[in-house]
Amino acid sequence: MAELSKLCLMIRDLLEKEKISPHTLYAVELSLEEMLTNIIKYGYDDKNTHEILVDASLTDRQIILSIEDDGHEFNPLERPDADISSQVTERKIGGVGLHLTRKMVKSMEYKRDNNKNILKIFIDIK
Numbered sequence: 001m002a003e004l005s006k007l008c009l010m011i012r013d014l015l016e017k018e019k020i021s022p023h024t025l026y027a028v029e030l031s032l033e034e035m036l037t038n039i040i041k042y043g044y045d046d047k048n049t050h051e052i053l054v055d056a057s058l059t060d061r062q063i064i065l066s067i068e069d070d071g072h073e074f075n076p077l078e079r080p081d082a083d084i085s086s087q088v089t090e091r092k093i094g095g096v097g098l099h100l101t102r103k104m105v106k107s108m109e110y111k112r113d114n115n116k117n118i119l120k121i122f123i124d125i126k
Contacts, residue, residue, distance in 0.1 A: 001037075001040060004032075004033065004036050004037065004040070007032065007036075007054060008029050008032055008033060011028060011029075011032065011056055012025060012028075012029065014056075015028065015058075015063070018058060020063070020125060021125070021126050023126050024063065024123060024124075024125050024126050026104070027104040027105060027123045028056075028063055028065065028123055030097075030100060030101055030104060031065060031101050031104070031105060031121050031123065032054070032065065032067075033097075034097035034098060034100070034101050035067055035076070035101065035119060035121070036052065036054070036067065037097070038074070038076075038097070038098070039052055039067070039069045039071050039074075039117075040052075042071075042072070042074070043069055043071020043072055043074065043117075044071050044072070045072070050069065050070055050071065051069075051070070052067065052068070052069045053066075053067070053068040053069075054066070054067055054068075060125075061124065061125055062106065062122055062123060062124055062125060063122075063123045063125065064120060064121070064122055064123075065120065065121040065123070066118065066119070066120050066121075067117075067118070067119045067120075067121075068116050068117065068118045068119075069116065069117050070115060070116050070117075071117060073112050073117065074117055075110045075112070075117075076098055076108065076110060076119065077108060077109075077110050079098055101121075104123070105121050105122060105123045106122045106123060106124045107121075107122045108120065108121050108122070109122075
């Protein structure tokens with residue numbers, strides 16, 4: 001988890017140098033924090049060392065985040081939308097971070113390849 005904070009700061013620094021808007025920065029940080037936290041918390045059931053690869057690329061219109069991990073198979077695109085219609089105290093725990101991420105990004109792609117989860121997140125630059 002300590003590495004997650006470092007990663008977010010590093011990407012923030014790089015994107016601020018590119019004059020990326022606060023709205024887009026927020027979408028990038030939210031996406032990284034939510035997806036990586038889920039992988040770290042739920043993707044592994046052992047105490048072994050695991051590597052999560054994160055790649056960020058920038059075009060003139062989009063930021064593309066690619067996250068690859070060797071955790072349990074998990075396709076976030078198949079998860080149902082979180083129930084946000086009821087009171088916070090009455091909701092089931094979980095799913096809100098993924099819900100927010102879906103709402104803030106242009107699109108997401110997932111595939112399972114060679115026992116690895118590969119998630120791509122596309123965020124329009126605004």
